[in-house]
Each structure stands twice: as C-alpha cells, then as structure tokens.
Amino acid sequence: MSFSSQLDDEHNDYQLMTKIDNAKNVLHLLKAVNFRDTATVFASSNGLKVTVEEAKCIQANAFIQSDMFQEYSIREDVITFKVNLNVFVECLNIFGGSSTPGITPALKMCYNGYGSPLILLLEEAGVLTDCSIRTQEADDTLDFNFCNTGVINKVIMRSECLKEVFSELDMSSDVLEILMSPDPPYFRLSTFGNYGTNHTDIPRDSDMVENFSCTQTMTQRYKLSLLRPSIKPLSASQKVSVRTDERGFLCLQFMIKTEDNHICFVEFFCCPDEEGSE
Amino acid sequence: MKCVIPGINIKVFGRAIHSLAKIGEELYVEPSSKGVAFRTVNSSRSAFASYTFSSGFFSQYDDGSLNQEKDAGEETVKCKVAMKACLNVFKSLATLERTVERCKITLDGEEDKLGIQLNCRHGINKTYNLSFIECETLQAVFDRESCPNYIQSQSRVLSDAVLNFQLNQDEVTLCVSPEKIIIRNYVEDEPDPAKAIHTVLTLEAGEFDRYNITGEGEVTFCLKEFRAVLTFAEPVNLPVTCHFSNPGSPIIFTVDNRPMFEGTFVLATLAEKSDSQISRSQSTSKQTAQTTHTPKTVPRIRSSSQTSINRSQNSTFDNMRSEQSTLRRSDQIGEVSSRLFEKRASLSSAHNSSALQTSSQSSLENKPILPSSPLRLARASTTNGNTSHINMSMREMTLPDLNGDEGEREEEDIPGTPPAKRAKKFIFQRCFESTFNPEDVPGHDRVLAEDSDEGF
Numbered sequence: 001m002s003f004s005s006q007l008d009d010e011h012n013d014y015q016l017m018t019k020i021d022n023a024k025n026v027l028h029l030l031k032a033v034n035f036r037d038t039a040t041v042f043a044s045s046n047g048l049k050v051t052v053e054e055a056k057c058i059q060a061n062a063f064i065q066s067d068m069f070q071e072y073s074i075r076e077d078v079i080t081f082k083v084n085l086n087v088f089v090e091c092l093n094i095f096g097g098s099s100t101p102g103i104t105p106a107l108k109m110c111y112n113g114y115g116s117p118l119i120l121l122l123e124e125a126g127v128l129t130d131c132s133i134r135t136q137e138a139d140d141t142l143d144f145n146f147c148n149t150g151v152i153n154k155v156i157m158r159s160e161c162l163k164e165v166f167s168e169l170d171m172s173s174d175v176l177e178i179l180m181s182p183d184p185p186y187f188r189l190s191t192f193g194n195y196g197t198n199h200t201d202i203p204r205d206s207d208m209v210e211n212f213s214c215t216q217t218m219t220q221r222y223k224l225s226l227l228r229p230s231i232k233p234l235s236a237s238q239k240v241s242v243r244t245d246e247r248g249f250l251c252l253q254f255m256i257k258t259e260d261n262h263i264c265f266v267e268f269f270c271c272p273d274e275e276g277s278e
Numbered sequence: 279m280k281c282v283i284p285g286i287n288i289k290v291f292g293r294a295i296h297s298l299a300k301i302g303e304e305l306y307v308e309p310s311s312k313g314v315a316f317r318t319v320n321s322s323r324s325a326f327a328s329y330t331f332s333s334g335f336f337s338q339y340d341d342g343s344l345n346q347e348k349d350a351g352e353e354t355v356k357c358k359v360a361m362k363a364c365l366n367v368f369k370s371l372a373t374l375e376r377t378v379e380r381c382k383i384t385l386d387g388e389e390d391k392l393g394i395q396l397n398c399r400h401g402i403n404k405t406y407n408l409s410f411i412e413c414e415t416l417q418a419v420f421d422r423e424s425c426p427n428y429i430q431s432q433s434r435v436l437s438d439a440v441l442n443f444q445l446n447q448d449e450v451t452l453c454v455s456p457e458k459i460i461i462r463n464y465v466e467d468e469p470d471p472a473k474a475i476h477t478v479l480t481l482e483a484g485e486f487d488r489y490n491i492t493g494e495g496e497v498t499f500c501l502k503e504f505r506a507v508l509t510f511a512e513p514v515n516l517p518v519t520c521h522f523s524n525p526g527s528p529i530i531f532t533v534d535n536r537p538m539f540e541g542t543f544v545l546a547t548l549a550e551k552s553d554s555q556i557s558r559s560q561s562t563s564k565q566t567a568q569t570t571h572t573p574k575t576v577p578r579i580r581s582s583s584q585t586s587i588n589r590s591q592n593s594t595f596d597n598m599r600s601e602q603s604t605l606r607r608s609d610q611i612g613e614v615s616s617r618l619f620e621k622r623a624s625l626s627s628a629h630n631s632s633a634l635q636t637s638s639q640s641s642l643e644n645k646p647i648l649p650s651s652p653l654r655l656a657r658a659s660t661t662n663g664n665t666s667h668i669n670m671s672m673r674e675m676t677l678p679d680l681n682g683d684e685g686e687r688e689e690e691d692i693p694g695t696p697p698a699k700r701a702k703k704f705i706f707q708r709c710f711e712s713t714f715n716p717e718d719v720p721g722h723d724r725v726l727a728e729d730s731d732e733g734f
Contacts, residue, residue: 164377168370185403198404199405200403201405
C-alpha cells in the first residue's frame with residue numbers, strides 16, 4: 001500500500017527522519033542480528049548501521065542503506081544512540097507476520113537527538129500505531145580493525161550449503177576449526193565433540209563456491225557458542241563471504257535480498273579462540 | 279574393513295541405524311567375509327537387534343581379510359561404537375536422501391576409529407571419525423526354526439494395528455489361536471482396574487500372509503521395541519515375520535530382504551502368569567517381614583542391589599527409566615537371558631560379566647506392589663544403585679499391607695551391604711529429632727534478665 005498521509009507530521013525538524021513503505025525489510029535485517037537485547041544505532045548520510053556485540057568477542061552489524069528508504073533526512077553528520085533491540089523488533093512487527101498480499105506496513109522513524117526517544121509510526125491498512133522507545137547513550141563499540149589489505153583468505157559461497165553444514169555441526173564441541181588453504185582440502189570445518197572428530201570439506205571447484213582466493217594455509221579455531229548468532233543471518237542470506245586476516249579474525253558477510261529486491265548486508269566479526277592459536 | 283554404500287541404499291541404512299538406536303546405546307559392528315552386521319542389545323538384555331548387510335548391498339566391499347601384511351591370527355576387527363555418535367551422522371533421513379551420493383565406512387584397526395565419509399552433492403565431503411572399542415561378537419542364542427508358531431504379515435497391517443495403542447504403552451500381549459490373533463495392551467495389576475485403559479484388537483488369520491499357529495497361547499513383549507522394527511519395515515514396505523513359542527521364550531521378528539539385507543529382532547517375553555504369582559508373594563512376604571522385622575530388610579536387599587549395581591554401572595539416566603518399566607518381568611528375564619545370551623565377552627567391562635550373574639540372582643528381585651511410587655523414587659537416585667533399591671523397600675514399609683498376612687517365609691540371612699545413610703535416618707528418625715523443649719523447664723515464663731542481643 002502506498003504511503004499514507006496520516007504519517008505526515010507537522011514539524012519536520014527531526015535530526016533523523018526516515019520513511020519506508022515496507023517496514024518488513026527493516027524488520028528482517030534487525031531480526032538477523034537480534035541475539036542480544038540492546039543495539040547501538042549509527043546513522044549517517046549513507047544509512048543506518050545497527051551494531052550488536054557480545055562478550056567483547058563478536059560483533060554483528062546490519063546495514064540499512066539510505067536508498068532503501070523512500071525518504072531519508074539527517075541533519076547531523078553522525079547520530080548515535082543505544083536502544084533496546086527486542087522492543088524495536090517487536091514494534092516493527094506490531095502488525096504481525098502474514099498480511100494480505102500487496103498490503104505492507106509503512107514505517108516512519110524519527111529521532112531528535114540526544115535524550116529524545118526513537119519514535120516509530122507504523123501504518124497498515126488504515127491502522128496506525130505509535131511507538132516511542134527510550135534511547136540511551138551509545139557505548140563505544142569494538143573496532144575489529146579488519147581491513148581489506150590484511151585479508152589472507154577469502155571464500156564466497158552460496159549460503160545454502162553453509163547453512164546445512166552449520167545446522168549439522170556437533171554442538172558438543174567447544175570449538176569450530178576453520179581451515180582455508182590454496183591446497184586440498186581447500187575449505188574445511190572441523191568439530192571435536194564427545195563422539196569424535198567431524199570434518200566437512202567444501203572444495204574450491206564446488207558449484208556452491210563462487211569465489212575462492214586463498215593465499216596461504218591457515219587454521220583457526222573459534223568458540224562454537226560465539227559463532228551461533230551468525231546462523232540467523234546465514235539462514236536469511238543468499239550468499240556469504242568468509243574472510244580471515246593475518247591475526248586470525250573471522251569476518252562473515254551475508255548478502256540478504258529483501259522483499260523488494262534490495263541488496264543489504266550483515267557483517268559478523270569473531271575473535272579466534274585464544275587457547276588454540278599459536 | 280571398508281565398504282561403500284551407494285546413494286540409493288543410504289536411506290535404508292540410515293533407517294536401520296535409527297531403528298537400532300531405539301533399542302540400545304552401543305552399536306556393534308561385525309564385518310565378515312559375506313557382509314557386515316550391525317547389532318545392539320538393550321541395557322536390560324531383554325532385546326537384541328541385528329541388521330546384516332551382505333556384500334551385494336554395497337557398491338564396494340572389502341572386509342580386510344585380503345590384506346597382505348597381516349599378522350598371523352589377526353581377525354577382522356569387531357568393535358562397538360557409541361550409538362549416539364553414529365545416529366548423529368545419519369540424523370536427518372531427508373537430508374541424507376537429498377544430498378548424500380555415497381557413504382564410505384572404514385574400520386581402522388590401528389587408529390581405533392570408525393570412519394564414515396559422506397560424499398554429498400556439490401562436491402562437499404563430510405567425514406566423521408568415531409572411536410571404537412574392540413569387543414567380541416554379540417550374539418543372542420535363539421532358535422527360530424524350533425518355534426512352533428509363526429506369522430508373516432505386511433508391515434503396514436502391523437503398524438496400523440500398533441497405532442491403536444497409546445504411545446506410552448509399555449507392553450502388549452499377543453493372544454493367539456488358530457483362527458485369529460488378539461492384541462491387547464498389557465496392564466499390570468492396577469489398584470483400580472476400572473481406571474486403566476484396555477485396548478483390544480483382533481486380527482483374523484486372513485489378514486496375514488502366512489499364518490501358522492499350532493494352538494492357543496499368549497506372549498507378552500515390549501511394544502516400544504516392536505515399534506522400532508516397524509519403523510524400519512514400513513517405509514521399505516517389507517513383510518515382517520514373527521516366530522514365537524511359549525511365554526518366556528523369546529519372540530523373534532524378522533525383516534527379510536535377502537540377499538541385500540536382513541533385520542532380526544529378538545525380544546524377551548513375559549513368562550507364565552503363575553510364575554509371577556510366586557514372585558509377587560515373595561515380595562509381599564518381604565513386605566510383611568519388613569514391617570515387623572526391620573533388620574531383615576538389609577540382608578534381603580543385597581541380592582537385588584547387586585543387580586541394580588550392575589544396571590546402574592552400565593546404564594545412563596535414560597536407561598534407568600526404561601529399565602524400571604521392564605522391572606516387572608526382570609525376574610522372568612533372568613531365566614530367559616541366561617538362555618538368550620551366550621556372550622563370549624571380554625571381561626574388561628564390568629557390566630559384561632555381571633550380566634550373566636544377573637540371570638541367577640534376579641529371581642529375588644524386589645517387586646513393588648504399587649509400581650508407581652517406588653518407580654518414581656528409583657528414578658530420582660541414579661548414581662547409587664544401592665540407594666534406589668533401598669528406597670523402594672523403605673517406601674514399601676509405609677504402604678498398607680494389601681495382601682494380608684501370607685505368613686512369613688524363611689529366608690536365609692545373607693550378610694548384606696550396609697544401608698545407605700538415608701535409610702539410617704529413616705530408621706533412627708527419633709534420634710535426629712530434638713528432645714529438649716524449653717517450655718518444659720519450670721519457670722520458663724519468668725524472665726529475670728532479657729537476652730542481651732535482642733533487638734539486634
């Protein structure tokens with residue numbers, strides 16, 4: 001349903017004001033990173049970045065670009081605030097899951113700077129919902145310092161095969177070992193659980209692998225419990241890129257296609273397991 | 279040993295593993311020149327299951343006997359692995375069917391590893407390395423040909439029949455006659471028979487493919503284990519054959535698809551009702567003995583506690599629950615299992631040796647009159663087998679004497695293991711109660727000086 005005039009506001013001098021016809025696009029991206037209660041939102045002229053962290057070891061970022069919105073206006077260079085992500089997601093989902101085809105909930109999101117609440121106005125089929133979520137000061141987020149130049153190994157593959165592998169991982173194992181190498185077995189995921197060692201190999205010439213560029217053999221272990229939050233964005237995505245840098249940090253980038261064929265990205269960083277590294 | 283299962287047979291193999299997993303906790307792998315057998319037995323030794331896959335089932339089969347550099351006298355490796363580990367590999371049958379193209383199973387005698395390699399679509403390979411323990415052959419002693427009664431039916435008929443029974447139904451009785459078979463659920467003596475659900479299903483002889491029943495009779499066996507047979511047989515649409523004789527002798531179910539594979543399930547059956555009467559009176563007299571003669575509780579427990587130790591040593595918490603359901607027939611099974619299992623087992627693991635001992639002593643098994651409450655208690659304590667049985671007897675002390683005075687039986691005083699601390703507390707309860715009551719002291723209501731720490 002096209003954007004209704006009911007969402008038009010009289011004063012339009014919010015620091016951040018965005019409008020989107022289909023709130024579900026934003027909802028799916030936020031749900032993919034909702035493994036903790038709170039998230040930090042960074043807004044800039046490029047769009048929104050929603051960051052969720054855990055244990056100072058992992059970080060997930062959902063990028064909602066400004067061109068996804070029908071209207072996007074920001075008065076500052078960068079606006080940051082912390083908000084309860086669970087509540088945010090619940091509000092976006094206020095009209096529930098299924099709806100008659102063609103009717104989508106429209107969203108207007110407003111934020112007026114430090115201390116003011118995040119205001120969400122949602123409308124679907126003539127029903128208007130008004131949400132006001134308190135915001136907090138944004139904490140410093142981790143900077144994994146993962147730059148493209150430091151990347152040693154990179155594999156881009158279709159998400160479905162990695163999805164299957166992750167769902168069948170032996171959860172009794174503490175760690176997941178990722179081996180990436182220009183030589184066989186090329187890409188190997190290993191677990192060491194109660195029942196023995198399991199390996200899953202994906203060769204570079206598999207039709208699931210779209211891009212394979214590994215410069216040296218590297219094996220790194222990551223705590224399986226920390227990687228678990230990455231399963232949600234993995235399931236929602238079409239493609240995934242797995243990269244490791246010289247320090248052993250892992251960067252997963254998930255390419256998600258929204259309902260109206262917009263391409264969005266969710267990024268996931270993880271520190272290597274200390275006990276395993278040399 | 280090395281064998282390769284082609285894609286079309288993988289689902290069947292996975293089903294066999296699922297079916298074995300419903301019975302036992304350990305999977306015995308026994309390769310031979312003709313094929314491989316995968317066997318298991320349940321923890322109370324009352325059910326044995328075996329699937330034999332001949333070399334025709336595999337696209338490649340090498341039992342390792344043709345290895346050149348073999349030391350003289352070295353046999354092909356016979357081993358057992360954890361069932362859960364194996365089940366983990368074949369967890370999702372739908373995924374197996376969809377993605378796996380080949381499955382290679384290897385037994386590496388040097389590394390003590392059972393390797394399962396799944397070659398999946400898109401070039402993906404999954405390798406599972408499971409550690410195994412070498413062991414001797416697991417073989418149940420039974421003679422199918424000597425059973426006078428046998429019936430063969432389509433698995434669909436039997437699964438439809440079994441659908442009518444409650445999911446938590448432990449045992450069913452097959453009452454056979456030359457014209458028909460009546461399947462009914464086995465109800466233990468409930469305090470109120472009117473409250474129990476009775477399910478009775480009649481199958482005429484015509485429903486079976488082959489029907490050879492010599493006389494009247496009934497056999498009672500565990501439904502859960504029978505369901506494991508049917509969940510394998512029904513999807514592959516194979517007929518199931520049952521061979522049985524009199525109560526107490528094992529019932530043998532076969533799913534036959536030779537030369538490719540064959541599945542055999544041997545389940546113990548309940549012995550005659552008269553035997554159970556005797557053992558019930560045994561426990562009743564124990565009960566009366568216990569209410570009057572506390573010290574005698576200890577000696578009588580010894581024999582039953584030994585069996586419980588054996589059980590708890592080799593069973594996990596889950597098994598305890600299934601064991602308790604088979605408690606009723608455990609003493610009959612004692613006799614059955616001594617005939618059932620000729621286990622030439624290595625005595626390295628304690629439970630192996632004690633399994634044979636179980637047979638002679640389990641006739642003295644403590645049988646609770648009201649199964650419900652003692653069973654719950656026994657479940658609560660899993661680590662110390664001693665404790666669980668003593669708790670059962672303690673509970674019986676507080677139960678009303680249902681069967682009246684049956685007269686005490688003379689039983690020898692076997693010096694027993696000392697009772698657990700909890701039993702002591704129950705017997706010497708008064709000692710732990712405080713006996714000093716400050717209000718008994720004369721003049722306690724006259725306070726000469728307040729407590730200095732009052733109002734603190």
